[in-house]
Amino acid sequence: MNLIWWVLKSFYLLGLFAVVPLGGIFILNFGRHPEVGNPVIALSFLYFIFGYFLLRVIPKWMESRLMDKAKRFKLSGFKPEKEIISLIYNRYLGFDSKSRSVLFIDINDGTEVIVPFDKIKAWQVDNDCKKAVLMKLLTQLPNMPVIGLNIKRSQFSESEAYLYSIFS
Incomplete structure (x- = not known):
């Protein structure tokens, strides 16, 4: 699980080099081609949400799993x-x-x-x-x-x- 997280995190950060400029271009030119811009902007937004979970939520969850095991020893x-x-x-x-x-x-x-x-x-x-x-x-x-x-x-x-x- 952790190895998959580490690899996904690396590929996510590399993917930002494509998603940020592409999303920015479609946001700036939204009025010209909304039929193409809407899906691209939505997918960029979903990519950022995925990144939030990948970089914030999953590490905190993994750390809390370790700390829960340690908590049993702390209670004793x-x-x-x-x-x-x-x-x-x-x-x-x-x-x-x-x-x-x-x-x-x-x-x-x-x-x-x-x-x-x-x-x-x-x-x-x-x-x-x-x-x-x-x-x-x-x-x-x-x-x-x-x-x-x-x-x-x-x-x-x-x-x-x-x-x-x-x-x-």
Whole structure:
């Protein structure tokens, strides 16, 4: 689902280069050819509505799905100070320094794990300018040796500083 959303979002943004000028031309020349202009203007308007859902509504829905799963743990006493969400991969990391644990949720494969800080051997943030920022937690858990999460570049500095503060 998320991969389809990511691809559709890219194609939608590319399509704007054709829809905006075309819609603008028909709006400016509306009186000359209304039989052609009406459908083009209506389709352009529908394209913008589709974009609103694609760029605003769907990401908020995906984030609320992740946060609903995390909310169940919050109700049972897990209180994260820092939450990191990766919408493209449907993953969530929450850090609770009081209980000294990390909550990892992956909706794609149904993983919901609370990992104590003692089980985390190391952490790493790969900030290659050509790729997305990848945060990795190396654990001692046999079924999950690496927890990986792509994060936004805007969250990079804050997330790295937080990891330094809790694991140093």
